[in-house]
Amino acid sequence: MDAVVHLLxxxxxxxxxxxxxxxxxxAAQERDGRRRHLVFTTGISSYGRTGVPLMDENTPGNPDSPIAFRFQLEKELAATGLAHTVVRPGFMYGGTATTSMTGQWFAAAQAGHPVFYGDTEKRWSWVHVDDLAQAYVRILDNPAIVDGETFVVADxxxxxxxxxxxxxxxxxxxxGEISLESTEAGGMMQMAADQDELVxxxxxxxxxxxxxxxxxxxxAIDVHYRAWKAAQPTN
Structure with missing residues (x-):
């Protein structure tokens, strides 16, 4: 292989x-001397609560974020000497949306118990999964040019x-209405995203x-819902 794309x-x-x-x-590089390019995905929730109205690649993350370790992983990757590019997507939607926030919302709505966790005024940057895929394609078209770079990818x-x-x-x-609950009730990922995340x-x-x-x-939220619905198991 020439590249590895990390997505989860x-x-x-x-x-x-x-x-x-x-x-x-x-270890693979040491065995055969080939530099495989790693596209390493983290995400904008890794920043945590920064107080910065519009974040970019140079915005320092808040070490108190529940997933601040993902920025630490970015630093460890840079120290390995591996050829790499870091991608920090916004909140994803579109396609099957299996693990996305919209997918969770569709499922909760169908079950009749939609819940919103945390600050009702928070705003997030989003990206369609197909648009995100194009960013990966562009990176892998010219990996040497973007070796060591980090990209925020959102609309x-x-x-x-x-x-x-x-x-x-x-x-x-x-x-019906949407119930409001604390982020603690929603778990680590809800706690990590409980602030404005605009990039x-x-x-x-x-x-x-x-x-x-x-x-x-x-x-096109109806289209996104139908795509998610079509991907659900039928049994």
Missing amino acids: MDMSDPFGADQRLFAELR EQRLRALDVQYAAVRAAGHT TSAKARRLLGWTPRHASPTD
Whole structure:
């Protein structure tokens, strides 16, 4: 292989699993001398509560974030000497949306118990999964040019998360209210995202020539719901 694209977080061992990935790639490089390019995905929730109105690749993360360790992993990756690029996506939507926030909202709406966790005024930056895929393609088209670089990848919308959830549950046929609960009730990932997470992708636009084709998650929410629904098990 010429490249490895990292796209998930192992919830059973989120820090150690990625360290093992780095070690495996270094061992392979030592065996045959080939530099395989690792595209390492973290995410904008890794920043935590920064107080910065519009974050970019140079914004320092808050060490108190529940997933601040992902920024530590980025630093460890840089120290390995592996060829790599870091991608920090916004909140993803579109496609099957199996593990996305919108997918969770669709499922909760169908079950009749949609819940919103934490600050009702928080705003998040989003990215359609197809637009995100294009960023990976552009990175892998010219990996040497972006070796060691980090890219934030998200659209330019500034939507309230609660407004997006209302659109999602209505698309799923839920006409009632959304319950409000603390982030602690929602677990680690809800706690990690309980603040404004607004970013700029100016660097990705400039260096990758990346431009999102999808404007926001609410523009075609019915389409996104149908795609998620079609992917659900039938038995």
